[in-house]
Each structure stands twice: as C-alpha cells, then as structure tokens.
Amino acid sequence: MPLAERTLTVVCLSAAVLAFAASLWVADPALKVFLDNTSWTLAFWLSAFWAWRGWSAARSSEWRLHRGLLAFTLLLAVGQGVWNVQVALGWNPFPAPADALFLLGALLWTVTVIRATFARLSRERAYTAALDFGGAVLALLAFTLVIYLPSRGVGSWAVGLVLILYPAGFLAAAAVTALAVPTVGLRIGPAHALVLAGMLGYGMSWMQWNLMVIGSTLQPGMWFNASFSLSALALGWGARGLRFEATQDMAYRHQCDRFMNYVPLMSMTLAAITLVLLFVAPDGRTGMQALILACCLVVLLLAALRQTLVVSLLNRLRTAEAAVLRNEERLYQVAHFDALTGLPNRRYFDDALERAVADASRYAQAPDRRVALLLIDLDHFKSVNETYGHRVGDALLTEAAQRITRLLDGQGLVSRLANDQFTVMLLRPASRTVLAQLAATLVEGLAQPWELSGVGAQYMGASMGISLYPDDAASSMELVQHAHSALHATKSAGRGSYRFYIEEFTQITRSRLELRRNLYGALQGGEFTLVYQPQLNQQRQTVGAEALLRWSVDGRAVPPDEFIPLAEESGLIVPIGLWVFETACRQLAQWRAEGWQVPVMSVNVSTIQLREPGFVQTLLDTARREGVAPAGLVLEITESQLLDESLYAIALDLRNAGFVLSIDDFGTGHSSLVKLKRLPVGELKIDKEFVRDIVVDMNDREICAMVNALARTLGLEVVAEGVETEEQLQLLVKMGCQRFQGWLFAPALAPAQLAAQWLQKHPQG
Ligand code: C2E
Ligand code: CA
C-alpha cells in the first residue's frame, strides 16, 4: 500500500474510531449526533476511497464491476453528506432525500452484478440463472418482511415503501452478489465475504434504524450506530481487494453447478417457512400480507418454471446425445465399410488383421493359432470397367463381393481392400491343403461367367495370393505384403489361379520397388533412348516408323513391359511420354532435313497422358517447336484404354488438331463395332498375339481377316505388328493388309541404323 494511501487510511480510521468513542462518552446529545455523523462520514468516504483504489487497480475485464462498487460506495458517502446537511438544517423527514441516494446505490450495484454475471452465461444458463436469482431474492424479501414487519403500523404509504425498499434493495444486492459466485464459478475469497457482509450489514442496520425511527427509540451515541461505519468499511475494504476471476477448475465448477441446483429448493423452503410464519403470526394489514403471499407464490412459480426449463433442456440434451450417437454410428459405418459392396473396408480389415495377428502371437506355441490371408484380384476388371463404364464396373464389383461371400460359406472375414481387390482373413486354417481347396473353389467360382444386365455374359477370372502367419510373416504388415507378392507372382504367371507365398517372391517385389525408385531419376539421368521400328508396305518400302522407348539401368536393359506399367502407376509416364514425343518429333524433323523419306512417325501414348489437362495443346506446341506437322504423327493408344468413354472428347480434340489416332493391340480389348465407328481413329494395329498364330490357328486367322475387312469398310488403315515369318506376311497380304511391322523386316533400331538400312532419300530436284 503506498504511503499516501496508508497515511490517509490510518488518519481517517483513527479519526472515525475516536469520534465514535467520543460519541459514546460525551453527554451532550447534540454533540453525540455530531460525533456520530463525523464517524459515519469518515468511514463512508474512506470506504469510497478504498473502492476507488480497487477500481484503479482492476484489470479491464473487471473494470465495470469495480466501477459499480465505486458508484455504490460513493452514493453511500454522498448520501451521508446529504444526511449531514439534513441534520445541520434540523430537517428530519422520513423518508428523506438521503434515503434515495442509499437505495439508488444498492439498485445500481444489483444491476451491475446481474449484467456482469449474465454477460458470462450462455442463453440456456442465463434463463435458469435468472429464475434462480429472481426466486432467491423474492424468497429472501418475503421472509424478511414477515419477520421484520410484524403487524406494526407504519403510517403513510411512503414510510411503508421505504421500509420495504431497504430490505428489498440491500438484501437483493447481497443475494445477487452471493449467487453470482457459484453461477459464474468465481473463486470466493475474503474480499467477497467482506463485500457481502458490508451489504448485508448495511441493509440490516438500516432496517433496524428505520424501525427505531418509527418506534421513536432512536438515540445518538449508541453502540448500534457503529454498525453503519463497520458495514461501509467492510464493503470498501472488500471492494479494494475484490477479484472476479472465473476458475478453470472443473471440479469446483461442478460443485458450483450442484449448489445452484439447490437454490430453487432453498428459495422454496424459505418461502414455505415464510408462509408458515405468516399464518402463525398474521400481519394485520392485508396489503402487506398480500405482498408477502405474492412473493412466495412467485417463488414457487419461478422454481416450477426453472424445473420445466431444466427438464426440457435435459430432453434436448438427450436428443442431441442420441443424434451424436447415431452420427457416430454412421461415421463408423462410413469409415469402416465400403459403400459400394457393404463389405468391411481396408481400415476395418487392417484393424481386424492386426488384432488377429496379435492374438495369434500370444499363443505362438499353439500351432493351430494361425492366420491365413487370401488376397483376391479380379483379372481384367480394368478393361471391363473402361469398356462398359463405371456403372457396369460397380455392378460387377458388387456381384463379385456377393459371390466371394457365398463361396466362402461363412468362413473368414471378407473385405474390399481397394478397387478390384478383396481379402479373406481366415483364423486357424486347418492346413495348407484346406486353404488350397478353398482358394481353388474361389478361383473356379470367380471364373464363372458374370451375367450383367445390359452387357450380357462376361468372362473375367481372378488371381489370388495367399500368405500365412506366422509361417510366412512376422507381422500383419508383412503378411499383407507377402500376400501381395504371391498375388503378383500369380499374375505374372498368367492369372486365373492362386499361389502361396514363398520367400523368392519378396525378392521380386523388392526389385520392382527398386526399379520404381530408379525410374524417378531416369529422365534427368538421360537413361532413356528411343529406337525406331520401320513399318513397310506390300512393296517393302518404308512408310513409317514406330518410336519405342528403351531404358537401361547400369548397362542392363529393362523391358518396356516392365517399366511402362510402373511409370503409369507413379504418374511418371506424363513427363516421360512428353520426352518420347518431343524426341520422336525431333528425330523425324532431323531425318527429313537430311533428306530421308519418313511419311509418318508413330508414338505410343498412355491414357494417363491423355487425361493430363492441356495435353492436346502441349503436343501441338511441341510439334510446332520441332517443326513437324501433326498429320505426320500417329498416336498409338492401346485398345482397352481408348474405349473409356470419358476419353472420346480428348480423342476428338487430337483428331481435330490434325494428329492421326491409332488403336494399338487391336483385338485384345472389348471394342464393339459401334464404338469403333464413333471413335475418331485413322488406324488399327492388329495385335502381335493374333499375327503370331495366324498360320496355325484358324480362329486367329479369322479374326485378322475380319479386322481387315472391317477396317476397309470404315476406311481405316491396318498395320499388322509382330510379323516374323514369310507365311504370316503372305496370309496378311491375302487379307488385304497394307502395312507391316515386325522382325521379319527389322527390329527396333537406332536412328542412324534405321536411316542407313530402311529409309530412302527423296528423289533430288
Ligand atoms: P507395342 O506398342 O505393341 O510395341 C510393339 C512391341 O512389339 C515392341 O516391344 C516391339 O519391339 C515388339 N515387336 C516388334 N516386332 C516384333 C516381332 O516381330 N515379334 C515380336 N514378338 N515382337 C515384336 P517393346 O519395344 O518391348 O514395347 C513393348 C510395349 O511397351 C509396347 O507395345 C508399348 O505398349 C510400350 N511402349 C514402348 N514404348 C513406349 C512409349 O514410348 N510410350 C508408351 N506409353 N508405351 C511404350
Ligand atoms: Ca505401339
């Protein structure tokens, strides 16, 4: 406390005590009155001073409340001043002007507390708190009236009003101050107690004083007179140190809430006691009786209202809780089950597998505690999906899920892992033989034709990889990895079958991963080259060349069939493909500049590239930059890929830009005539699979003949690829085929070699 404040406090306090002591001691009534008023005035102004100190030290968030306290104490002090003037004038009416100031102080404070309290409450809490506050204040008022005004005549209505207003004002102020503590969850301290005591003491002193005025028992220089000063000092000192800090302590807040729940009960009890008292010792005046009765009734009403509010709040809470539960359930469903097939999804599966493996590991000694994992992949699903659209693809997946579930006949947990991949987890499989039987059943069952509405029967088998815990893997993650390796081995060996995991598969998978890692640096590392395979006409003149990509890692050539899928999976095919296109264009321009005749250059394009935004423009820009017209470029797109309807628009754009589109590997996809007619293509390439067996296989010969006939009708060029023998060539010529590509003539060659051996110079001039 600063020195000035301390000095002022000590001087004022000593003076007030001295004045009071003197008032008890002196005999002259007039002097007694003077001393009384002196001590009051000193105490009141000291109280206001302290409140001012509290206000100036308050944080901005508590500023308003402290201002309320300051105003309260100031009004009391000013009221005392007015009182002094009244006394000096010898004018002593009842009620007096000073009363107005005192009551105004109490009212102001009450309003301040209520506003500050309710500003911190949510709407719901504010309603119930308002009812609690109202009920408590009214109950207290009714009770006070019943014990304070026992059927005494009060003269005028103004006297009666003031008599009621003092308890009403100060008790309300005290009650509200007290209730604010648990309502907001304030940490209660000595300062609170002092403020409360000050308000209560002041109010009760006034109540007693007023009674003494009416009863004419009032005397100056009584011990009682000190109660005003003491109350004011308590109030002021409390205001000086008061803090309105809501605690974050949850246990304390719960206690506060619990206490608030009892407030209506306490109010009702008080009201009931009041009623009893009223009947035991009825107040003579009906007006007062009615007022007390009304107060009690309103207390009951407020308590009932609060109860209703709380109940409806509880109901809403319960509804909200139910909604949250439902939502959680739905979220669980969405998070753990596949929307299309209704099967558990990867997440569910991962959890279940992990649990199963953990469980099995706990009983590692027991050999029957094994976990088997079957990984199922539908063969050629992608091409069906792309050919017939996603609706058919979805129907197929749903059907596959049902079929797998049915074939398993209640054994194991089926999940859908990804697109067309399913897993079956089996606990405690009896033996590998039993597993093999189950796998065979599944493979056979899934190879049965799929009847799909609108597209008829489809043949589409499944491949499977199987791994076992703990035989093949030490963890659930490894178990999955190894099932994948086994599946990959199955696929590499020709699909439509199953395989158990063996150690060597890991090696294969690992080298695949390594290859993929290497691929990332291949473009920058200049590890790619292009070779060119000539295309010839019936007169064995070179009419074009196909650019084919080569990659060698550490001097070892990696076949395109191995790395192209990896590039497609990782999206690297986009920059790689662009490099191929650019390099091929440059080569074409260079050959032509050197005077070689190369009518067209074929470049392979993956659909992943087609889906790149701005692809057509990129190709056009590149071709222009390299000085090649689009008409000299054939873009080869694999049949199964091109038939995805979503690519029609891009294909059309490419055609309109002047490029020639060619359907690569024709015959392996699911093209229908109708689709072929709609596609903006200029060329078909008969897949080498058909050409290979054309001499021995009637079926393949038939297909080749049909493709040629079809192309003629549609006005398309046909290129037969993979021509290796003279017989093949002759048969193809007979079918009307015009262009050929294959090892019979030349493999893919380096540019210089191709030019030297297979290109012709333009006739000079
Ligand atoms: P493709 O487009 O069908 O290419 C023809 C493949 O057949 C080439 O294999 C070629 O070397 C081979 N071939 C040529 N003549 C004969 C023959 O008489 N008999 C046999 N058995 N094969 C012959 P390659 O170069 O290994 O390419 C394989 C596949 O890789 C290509 O098949 C193509 O789909 C893809 N590919 C190659 N280069 C690229 C490229 O730059 N971009 C894209 N997206 N794919 C490419
Ligand atoms: Ca090709």
Ligand code: CA
């Ligand atoms: Ca081909």
